[in-house]
Amino acid sequence: MSTKPEHYDVIVKPVITEKATMATELANAYAFQVARDASKPQIRDAVEALFGVKVTAVNTVVTKGKTKRFRGRPGRRSDVKKAYVTLEAGNSIDVSTGL
Template identity: 80%
Template sequence: MSAKPEQYDVIVKPIVTEKATLASENGAVVFEVAKDASKPMIKDAVEALFGVKVKAVNTSITKGKTKRFRGTPGRRSDVKKAYVTLEDGNTIDVTTGL
């Protein structure tokens, strides 16, 4: 499979946090994805870009926090995360670049 430019638009970046590291111990990888990306689109993009087999995709939308920017109230943008569970024997090393 070759990676189409749209697949690079679906997956924004990998998320490396404590919670994402705990998920990786169970064979899951966490990505920030486009807000309009569906689960089948995310599955196809991960399989094409990384050459792995995906078992399941779970998504969550984190609402942006209200913060102050230079004294004026502002709002961070909403973020959609995808928890991608891989088939047994497949791994993705998110510490290296694409």
Template identity: 75%
Template sequence: MTTKAELYDVIRKPIITEKATMASEYNAVVFEVAMDANKPMIKEAVETLFNVKVKAVNTAVTKGKVKRFKGKLGTRKDVKKAYVTLEAGNTIDVSTGL
């Protein structure tokens, strides 16, 4: 059993975009997670923090874009996203604060 602080280190924040809103129609929620988090860790964190049953967890890593910062080339950070599909009857309201 892990502490709540460790679980909040796994799940950073919910992602609210047009694609994430479309995924919510299929009972899925999208979170930004730690880069070293794996699927069992993400499943345990979501089930413990939100008191829901998780059906599946899919992850995707978005590579950071190369952008110019004040004329110099820089790279944005890589972001790992978790698409968490919930069992039927379970919901998470991401519009309220964690």
């Protein structure tokens, strides 16, 4: 599968948190922040093309933005869509290298 420019638009960045690291170690699942309008098949194709791995499942979650205060004035964080991508046994991704 060849890499297309659209694949870089689907995956925004890897999510490196304690929860995402635990998912990697326990279930061979990697977390990525993805475009809000990205579908599961698009995410699967992008991960397989960019990293050269075989994906078995894609689970997505939309985290609604919080209202926070900045210098006393209320502001709103953006909504974020994350994808938890489960890989076949034997496949792995080094998320520290970047895209």
